[in-house]
Amino acid sequence: MIVECGNCGARNRVDEGAARERQPVCGQCGAPLEVKQGASGGATKPLTVTDGTFQRDVLQAGSIPVLLDCWAAWCGPCRMIAPILEQLAAESNGRYLIAKLDVDTNPMTASRFGIQSIPTLLIFKNGALVDRMVGLQSKQAIAQRLESLRG
Numbered sequence: 001m002i003v004e005c006g007n008c009g010a011r012n013r014v015d016e017g018a019a020r021e022r023q024p025v026c027g028q029c030g031a032p033l034e035v036k037q038g039a040s041g042g043a044t045k046p047l048t049v050t051d052g053t054f055q056r057d058v059l060q061a062g063s064i065p066v067l068l069d070c071w072a073a074w075c076g077p078c079r080m081i082a083p084i085l086e087q088l089a090a091e092s093n094g095r096y097l098i099a100k101l102d103v104d105t106n107p108m109t110a111s112r113f114g115i116q117s118i119p120t121l122l123i124f125k126n127g128a129l130v131d132r133m134v135g136l137q138s139k140q141a142i143a144q145r146l147e148s149l150r151g
């Protein structure tokens with residue numbers, strides 16, 4: 001099976017049997033890989049967004065708040081915030097969407113929103129930017145922002 005690394009986005013080939021015995025790690029960055037049991041995971045992992053899919057996946061998501069994590073592989077705080085966003089995505093239950101954008105490979109979207117430092121968390125709703133958080137955030141702080149934008 002192919003597992004996309006939640007940290008760097010690299011696609012890793014994982015032996016499902018071996019994964020049950022031992023935690024598989026990403027071949028590119030060494031982060032632990034989350035291996036889903038069962039095929040239909042739903043939107044329980046952060047969605048990888050690119051310059052090409054930003055319009056569709058973020059701006060056209062409608063009334064559901066979309067949190068876009070603007071990150072890069074070389075950024076230490078980004079690696080610290082990644083597991084928090086994984087947890088929020090797993091707990092989203094359709095109330096919000098967690099997405100990630102690599103600013104190095106997607107400069108158009110990054111410059112469009114004036115990303116100066118990373119991690120920057122952008123929150124969109126109804127096709128508009130409604131909130132922005134710069135730097136490392138606690139899970140609780142992010143969850144509170146998302147909850148305040150519901151409805």
Ligand SMILES: [Zn+2]
Nearest residue numbers: 005008026029
């Ligand atoms: Zn990785």
